[in-house]
Amino acid sequence: MHFALSAEQEEFRSVIRSLLERECSTQVLRSAPDGPLLPGLWRRLGEIGALGLLVPEEHGGLGLDEVSMVAVLIEAGRVALPLPATEAIALAGPLLAGLPEHRTILASILRGELTIAADPATTGKFPHGHTAEFVLSGGWGGAGSVHLTPIDAGDLASLASVDPTRGLVRHTGPVGEPIADGPEVLRGWRRAVLGTAAELVGLGRRMLDMAVRHVIDRRQFGAPVGSFQAVQHALAEALVRIEFAEPAVLAAGYSMATGSSDAGRDVSMAKALAGTAASAVARTALQCHGALGYTVEYELHLFLKRTWALAEAWGGAGWHRREVGRSLGLVR
């Protein structure tokens, strides 16, 4: 038994973290979904191989596994990366890798020249729609087929999301050709759910860090706000939430990487725990910031809003707990 990233995984994570801290400031985040610096950031992620980390080396990827994916997407969550990294890494890369006819698209994604959106429930509503050239639709719950649809083959309208940096759209038009079926779809769904869980862990860490920094700096009643027991205890509980969600997310990555028969259950548990943890941390972080956190001039709201969106994306906590219940024989 050994529960830790390998030295190589740790190194990769650290490279990604440096890159994102440098190139994905909150100023860049505010410029999303179509800020001028975002395409360059996407290309940089491509250059270091992040976007193809699950793609086998013979198809131009890094051939890494889901544990590495989790490590990378926690970092993406930490900066609320306003780009479809989970879509590219978890879904598009592995699905396109086996398909020679889509070699060019894959190569463009891996180089960070092209983004791709995902619409698992085929509702026509999905994020990153204005910048993506394709959308992968279908595959909700791991069932059915996934289709590859060129976005300009249909009509696009902006939708007002709680989180404007997501670039949510309504897309109408013909659905493209099916590119995956059966177990590939199931694996893709699970990877995307897990990737979202990882982003939520990163978001939770970031919001907690911000709250801690704020209550150390902010003084009221002649003392730092963070010296009051009510604030201390609320933040301690927030740390408990994140500390006990993160291992479940990493372990679900391990389950997927090793093809465990419990992978579905583990991924659902990861998403449920990460989503509720990040949502709870969001509330605590906002409360600890007081009115300051309630303004759009301060940065906290960017992370709150992404958390709210991702907590319900790819199945909310209740949905995934039902999946776990099914695996335990408690839900039919």
Next chain:
Amino acid sequence: MHFALSAEQEEFRSVIRSLLERECSTQVLRSAPDGPLLPGLWRRLGEIGALGLLVPEEHGGLGLDEVSMVAVLIEAGRVALPLPATEAIALAGPLLAGLPEHRTILASILRGELTIAADPATTGKFPHGHTAEFVLSGGWGGAGSVHLTPIDAGDLASLASVDPTRGLVRHTGPVGEPIADGPEVLRGWRRAVLGTAAELVGLGRRMLDMAVRHVIDRRQFGAPVGSFQAVQHALAEALVRIEFAEPAVLAAGYSMATGSSDAGRDVSMAKALAGTAASAVARTALQCHGALGYTVEYELHLFLKRTWALAEAWGGAGWHRREVGRSLGLVR
């Protein structure tokens, strides 16, 4: 609109309170279910009319309504009265009042000479079994018939309850004659549920009072424990719980007294709110007492255990919330 006890109700409540504070000390409570002073206390409750408060005056009662019943049973809960007051006041009195053939039993109850137990689910398991002469069985959820069974017609065995002062028994033997059907059973069920809710409010108040007194007296780290914000805030939340449950219990009494068509829903809401409030206060009170509250030498545990028993008696909070959901069209 006027939401307060009348002067007469207030006066009656106050008389009951004085009597119970005087004659139902925790020493008496510890002596239950068959302590030597309990029969005298029961007779005193009979003498001042409490046991027949819902019985029409022509049948020897006080002819009061369910609002008065709630006021009285909150006081019973405050001392964790180890006698079947809810059974006598809410159930037996009104059910027997219309039955000439049971006039003698009713009179004995009203005089506080006889106690009567209740077993709404007809499981053969009920409290106060060693001291009662009869058990009223059946009527769960307000449906079916209620039967009057002489306890000595069957076999009796003690059951170990979390709350030993309840005198829980297993009774086996023939079920007695039916004495009520239809709307009488429904009213009886609701009254008993409501009476239990009232007891829970009283228990909650008492546990909160004890915790407050303790944290004022107890010093740690050179200061009263009650001056620490974590303790202050936990007790503030406990007060919120009770303060917002009590009006619902009183209002449900009013609904019953005025024959409101919402009475069933209001009573279920009262039980659900009172049960969860008292259970939450129990946890907080125990935590505020620390190890002291965790001993049987100290008094707190007597009230905790009664709370746990009554929270699940006559339908737990989940059961009653489903009833409310049904009335709102959300549950079939």
Next chain:
Amino acid sequence: MDLRDTSAEAAFRAEAREWLAAHRPDPPLPSGDTAAGFALHVQWERELFDAGWAVVSWPKRYGGRDASLVEWLIFEEEYYRSGAPQRVTQNGIFLLAPTLFAFGTQEQQDRILPRMAATQDVWCQGWSEPEAGSDLASIRSRAVRDEQAGGWRLTGQKTWTTRGAFCTHLFGLFRTDPEAGRHRGLTYFLVPLHSEGVTVRGFGRLDGDDGFADVFFDEVFVPDDAVLGGVNEGWRVAMATTGSERGLTLRSPGRFRQTARRLVDLAASGGDDLDARLADEVVQGWMAAEAYQLFTLRQITGILNGHEPGAASSLNKLFWSELDIRLHATALELIGADGELDGPWSRGYQFALGGPIYAGTNEIQRTIVAERLLGLPRR
């Protein structure tokens, strides 16, 4: 105990219901926390005033109906039930006005209240400062006596001022005696925002609307009659207002009962697919809204019997703020992924999240409850 309307109350209710059904804005108004929305809200509030519904509990001479506290509650209930919008005048009518009635001179009342009732003036609250949030007593904005001009010069900054960019007047605390300790030496001022030296800068709230403002004061002159309740008496006067704010008058139960009804409708609209766990959440939210109503009825009976709620208003604040979040969070869970879309529930959720922060954070309220209602010792 009698929870029914008296015949007078029933008549009042029927009149309010009928008028509201005929006049409430339909379709609903946009948010009053944007410049365009605010103008539409002012129009609506003037319509309310013209029909005598703006300030039902006030004396007739100020535009009210001399309605009882119970009738006021009935009006609130019917108002929100009809689907009418939140009121952009609330800080004046529900926070400043009770203070004016308690501490204002006759001249102040006569001058200010009728214009407030008619939405000619709209008041915002100037409590918070960058360094004075929960710790209100650490206010630094100051008022310096100008003997010659017969008044005061105000200098400093207020912030997080709700609708400050759209309001015409501000009430707030300024330090008049810099030598006196924290709570002492503060004075309650009434300030027209068009005064020379006032600069207002609107900025965005969590939900994106420009609902907040910084208000800067640079030697702003106000005459002596801008002082409410006596020089250096501001803390005492303000505490009366904050009691109203956190308690009953700012957030009457009608508003949350209406939200709870909408939640029940939302849950029922899904038909048989409703998950039992979510059904239970809805029931809990609905019961909590009812419990708030019943608590309030009891509280009002107490007030009518001469018991001022005082610190008990902190119980209201704690309860309604958590209730509002719960109702909206449950709705968003019912809605699922579509909850991300801008809409009444997602907007309402963001608004509700402010509840435990504004009007004195819930941490402050719990301390008040512990110390003043439970009698726990201060540190």
Next chain:
Amino acid sequence: MDLRDTSAEAAFRAEAREWLAAHRPDPPLPSGDTAAGFALHVQWERELFDAGWAVVSWPKRYGGRDASLVEWLIFEEEYYRSGAPQRVTQNGIFLLAPTLFAFGTQEQQDRILPRMAATQDVWCQGWSEPEAGSDLASIRSRAVRDEQAGGWRLTGQKTWTTRGAFCTHLFGLFRTDPEAGRHRGLTYFLVPLHSEGVTVRGFGRLDGDDGFADVFFDEVFVPDDAVLGGVNEGWRVAMATTGSERGLTLRSPGRFRQTARRLVDLAASGGDDLDARLADEVVQGWMAAEAYQLFTLRQITGILNGHEPGAASSLNKLFWSELDIRLHATALELIGADGELDGPWSRGYQFALGGPIYAGTNEIQRTIVAERLLGLPRR
């Protein structure tokens, strides 16, 4: 990352599982917190010792197997999975022993550990005093130097001492320098309870068992070798023990995973009638138990890589104590009115309620987490 057993670990697991399946008490033993039950438990623990399972992680010369931390965790998992009972020796083995290994002299280790492993001596913990609960540093019991006799005289009272009425020895803190401030001037003593001047009075815990005791010391003589880790060094030494207590060693995940499994079985036994709300509660409890397991695996990997958990053990304490209550509360809701009956779930619930109190209240743990892990400032 590799969450599978190595082949050595798998072999160890198989051996433990097989032995436990064959030997675990069946029917289960009565509570070890009564005189009669305690005797049966001692018998069982000696059987464990004879088979080499009492202290798997200890060196072979003291009765252990030199098992790795991972193997220890595996043993714990298999132990609770088999249905074997909670261990009445736990305070010695899991709390005192780590301190002895860290601070004891060779002589102390050789003298004490083998008898502890063999359940010849059973140790209880003497921390709390009537006036020193959460505030452990306010201990008043004192030890006065007896130069002539070459030792110390202990006087005072310890209370809430778990199984104090049945144990043979006590470890605890006594004040050796009354002049020194709170945390200073304390010394860690090892005291045989049959010493002259010791009086033990058992008393009832919440669940009715005589699981608690007052231990009175009246000029009790102990020799110099009863001091663990140096005179006036007691606080530092004890803190090492409390770190073990609240964290990993006292409450390994296996115990809660077994409770979670029993809960799932209980819920499944109701068949299709299971309410979706309660099913969700069960799932949440089960997931939390798994999360505790995964957290622990990660923590152990960290320890093996040289990172002492330190204050992080407060995270364990907060999590397992709330988890235990949650699992039992959910079970009681499933059981309904029958939960009133004395039984494993109602007993377990009452026991679980002690979790947030003993081993340092959860309030104390949250403060530790805030100050030491998050770096928040002290008041």
